[in-house]
Amino acid sequence: MIRPFQGMVPRLGARVFVPDSALILGDVSLGDDVSIWFNCVIRGDVNGVRIGARTNIQDACCLHVTNAKWPLLIEEEVSLAHNVMLHGCTLRRGVLVGMSTTIMDGAEIGEGCLVAAGSLVREGFQAPPHTLVAGWPATVKRDLTPEQRALTESVWRRYVRYKEAYFQDGWPVAEPPIHPDPQPGFAVGNPYP
Ligand SMILES: CC(C)(COP(=O)(O)OP(=O)(O)OC[C@H]1O[C@@H](n2cnc3c(N)ncnc32)[C@H](O)[C@@H]1OP(=O)(O)O)[C@@H](O)C(=O)NCCC(=O)NCCS
Numbered sequence: 147m148i149r150p151f152q153g154m155v156p157r158l159g160a161r162v163f164v165p166d167s168a169l170i171l172g173d174v175s176l177g178d179d180v181s182i183w184f185n186c187v188i189r190g191d192v193n194g195v196r197i198g199a200r201t202n203i204q205d206a207c208c209l210h211v212t213n214a215k216w217p218l219l220i221e222e223e224v225s226l227a228h229n230v231m232l233h234g235c236t237l238r239r240g241v242l243v244g245m246s247t248t249i250m251d252g253a254e255i256g257e258g259c260l261v262a263a264g265s266l267v268r269e270g271f272q273a274p275p276h277t278l279v280a281g282w283p284a285t286v287k288r289d290l291t292p293e294q295r296a297l298t299e300s301v302w303r304r305y306v307r308y309k310e311a312y313f314q315d316g317w318p319v320a321e322p323p324i325h326p327d328p329q330p331g332f333a334v335g336n337p338y339p
Contacts, residue, residue, distance in 0.1 A: 148322060151191045153329030154336060155322055159199060163309035164320035173331035176320075177201065177222065181309035192339060194332045198222035198239070202305030207231070214338045216251045225301040227263065235267075238275070242298040255279065260290055260298050 148156050148164060151172030159178035164170060168182045172190035177199030182188065186207045188195055193211035201224040203209070209232045211218050216234025220226075224237050227245040234251035237243070241255050244263030252270040255261060259273050262280030273279045278287040278294060290298065313319060330336050 148320065150323055150325045150328075152336065152339070153325060153327055154190065154331055155325045155328050156190070158320050158322050161310075161313070162320040163312060163317065165317065173336065175331075179306050179309070181305050183207075183228075190331075192332075193217045193234070196220065198224065200302055200306055202226065202302060202309075204228045204230070204305075210234070212251055217332070221257075223302045225298075225305060227301075240298065240302070242301055258290070258295070258298060260294050262287075 147166060147169050149171045154173040156170050157175040159176055161179050162176050163181040165184050167184045168186040170188045173194040174188050174190040176197045179200045180197055181202045183205040185205055186203050188209045192213035194217045195209060195211060196219050198221040200222055201220055203226045205228045207226050207230045209218055212234040218232060218234055219236045221239040223240045225242045229246045230243050231248040235249045235253040237255045238257040240258040243261045246263060247261050247265045249267040250269045253267045255273045256275035258276040260278050265280050265284040266282045267284045273286055276290050278290055280287050
């Protein structure tokens with residue numbers, strides 16, 4: 147389900163996959179070839195959410211933002227495994243976030259990092275590029291091994307293929323809703339509630 151909020155209509159690139167059970171609302175933009183999987187919630191109601199091309203957000207992820215303070219930025223070719231919780235943080239290009247991890251406000255995960263499954267990333271945490279971040283709370287463990295780099299690179303590529311397989315099976319390409327009076331997003335003038 148893709149819904150406007152206060153006139154802010156989600157913006158979608160080409161060949162984006164959003165099944166009915168996912169909710170995308172408000173000031174959210176999705177790049178080309180993004181896939182959002184079953185039962186995800188992406189709520190751009192009090193700040194903006196940007197998701198770059200070829201990123202996949204797997205089943206039951208929950209993405210939100212902080213009013214007037216922390217938008218959510220996810221760059222290109224990022225993978226969020228099942229049941230990830232992101233709040234007001236930044237994920238640079240090519241990050242893989244393992245299952246059931248939580249990343250909180252103001253944290254920034256550098257390009258190509260792997261955040262291990264089941265981790266808790268604290269507010270404001272900064273992860274250097276291409277490192278393994280793991281634990282509860284998470285720390286930077288070390289540079290990624292070649293195997294971990296290969297895993298991180300492979301998941302987003304697979305998910306671009308998976309959503310194309312769903313399109314072949316008749317699942318629709320996502321379309322934004324029509325709104326009679328669309329409003330700009332928070333970064334370009336819409337007031338915070
Ligand atoms: C990170 C991961 C790949 C493990 O890799 P690994 O090669 O076994 O890890 P390493 O041996 O390099 O571990 C390095 C350190 O991180 C710790 N660590 C690894 N995985 C961890 C986890 N999930 N939680 C907490 N700590 C973890 C290890 O204990 C080790 O800590 P130490 O150096 O203090 O002893 C794996 O735990 C993971 O999260 N995979 C992603 C799974 C997933 O979500 N798949 C879905 C993709 S679609």
